[in-house]
Amino acid sequence: MxxxxxxxxxxxxxxxxxxxxxxxxxxxxxxxxxxxxxxxxxxxxxxxxxxxxxxxxxxxxxxxxxxxxxxxxxxxxxxxxxxxxxxxxxxxxxxxxxxxLFDAVADLAFGLMLSVTRRMGEGERLIRAGKPWRYRTTFMLGRSIETKSIGLIGAGQIGTAMAQRCKAFGMDVFYAQEHPMREPARSELDAKGLSVDELVAHCDVISLHCPLTPETHHIINAERLASMKQGSYLINTARGACVDEKALVAALQSGHLGGAGLDVYEHEPAIEPELLTMENVALLPHLGSAxxxxxxxxxxxxxxxxxxxxxxxxxxxxxxxx
Missing domain, CATH: 3.40.50.720 (NAD(P)-binding Rossmann-like Domain)
Structure with a gap:
């Protein structure tokens, strides 16, 4: 025994x-x-x-x-x-x-993307706070993901499952060549490989699905955040330390990024306090496979x-x- x-x-x-x-x-x-x-x-x-x-x-x-x-x-x-x-x-x-767990994590990553691009969390907080509101055609406008591009850093089982969901919503799929997507998914999804630097500069949404290794620690740093498209979004359901959290705060505060959806944090369970005050950030307590x-x-x-x-x-x- x-x-x-x-x-x-x-x-x-x-x-x-x-x-x-x-x-x-x-x-x-x-x-x-x-x-x-x-x-x-x-x-x-x-x-x-x-x-x-x-x-x-x-x-x-x-x-x-x-x-x-x-x-x-x-x-x-x-x-x-x-x-x-x-x-x-x-x-x-x-x-x-x-x-x-790849489907569960991909579901959550996709949900974070919808939440931050369509301002779902912000809208719910407004309702729960009892603030006045009424329907208007210009009220709380978000961004559509259809026809936009998703850039995957990590295209294994979870990244590929995320890509399948994004493709179904009309997004163009790209992946980091350093973390490639395997066939037949690559052909089926018409996914295109770029270097990490090219990926972050090209795509409307960057979603992390890579393991945490010495090579991926702060793979999203201040320089790469600055190279992201104006108004683009960052989603992280991988490991918190893949993103330089202080640099992310600065990129969000500057208005360069449209928003971020985070399920993991660099010093988990501690979170950079500025993130807690930002309406364009969706935050979850590491629920990826939950x-x-x-x-x-x-x-x-x-x-x-x-x-x-x-x-x-x-x-x-x-x-x-x-």
């Missing part, structure tokens, strides 16, 4: 297989996520840990768990919270949950990864290259 720790609340259906297999499953039932001290105590003695993006899996974490730790199963498509070198050094398998069906599927895949490794078999979805 293995000891399997889960570091935060998850859908119960997602971990049913862990208990069915006869393991000792230690869940976190607190009203709030564990503090770092609580997390390290929680994983002590674990053979497998199901982690979330806010868990820093590093040497300290591995030492707290103990030498019997065999697998860290991240309930996420990304893995920037995991020290892969530390895992390699200790013979620990790290896994992720790709293929489970629907019941998707989070259940993610948890179930993480559980399967853990069970396979504990049984001495290869993980179905290990971190690429690990």
């Amino acid at each position: 293995a000891r399997i720790c889960i570091t935060d609340g998850v859908p119960a259906e997602g971990i049913e297989a862990l208990r069915t297999a006869g393991n000792e499953v230690i869940t976190w039932d607190g009203q709030e996520p564990p503090t770092r001290e609580q997390l390290l105590a929680h994983v002590k003695g674990a053979d497998a840990v199901l982690t979330v993006l806010s868990d820093g899996v590093d040497e300290e974490f591995i030492a707290a768990a103990g030498p019997q730790l065999k697998v860290v199963a991240n309930i996420a498509a990304g893995f920037n919270n995991i020290d892969l070198d530390a895992c390699r050094a200790h013979g620990i398998v790290a896994t992720v949950t790709p293929g489970t 629907n019941i069906e998707t989070r259940t599927a993610m948890t179930a895949l993480a559980a399967k990864n853990a069970l396979e490794v504990l049984a001495g078999r290869a993980a179905p979805t290990p971190v690429p290259g690990l």
Whole structure:
């Protein structure tokens, strides 16, 4: 019987297989996520840990768990919270949950784009504040996305799903050649590749769907924000640190950008305070994959990864290259 720790609340259906297999499953039932001290105590003695993006899996974490730790199963498509070198050094398998959340995240990214271009959040805030209003032909005009161009930085499963939604709404699809779109989607969507610099200068909307790596940290910086089209929009459902948030604030304050839709933040959960006061910014609390069906599927895949490794078999979805 293995000891399997889960570091935060998850859908119960997602971990049913862990208990069915006869393991000792230690869940976190607190009203709030564990503090770092609580997390390290929680994983002590674990053979497998199901982690979330806010868990820093590093040497300290591995030492707290103990030498019997065999697998860290991240309930996420990304893995920037995991020290892969530390895992390699200790013979620990790290896994992720790709293929489970691309539709959910693309739905949210598309929703953010509609929200900020059509001023939905601003309109709802006006209504909820009880401010006077009446229908006029010039009242709270937004921007249409039809015939506009979407530029994807990251055209994997999530980026491609976003492109499919944009194409259905009559948008022209472009992608960064540094993060290319695969066939047959590229041909089916008539998607065209540009360099990142060309992409940000050409497209009406830039949407980020890339992983956070040293190369993509601040891939949207002050220079690239300045090169974006006047009145264009930025959507980020990838990782907050892919965007220089202070530079984004400056670009919005100057009026150069039309707006931004953000689900992730550079210093999450902290947010640049100026963003909170801007009517042309749609803000969400990292809800990209947050629907019941998707989070259940993610948890179930993480559980399967853990069970396979504990049984001495290869993980179905290990971190690429690990």
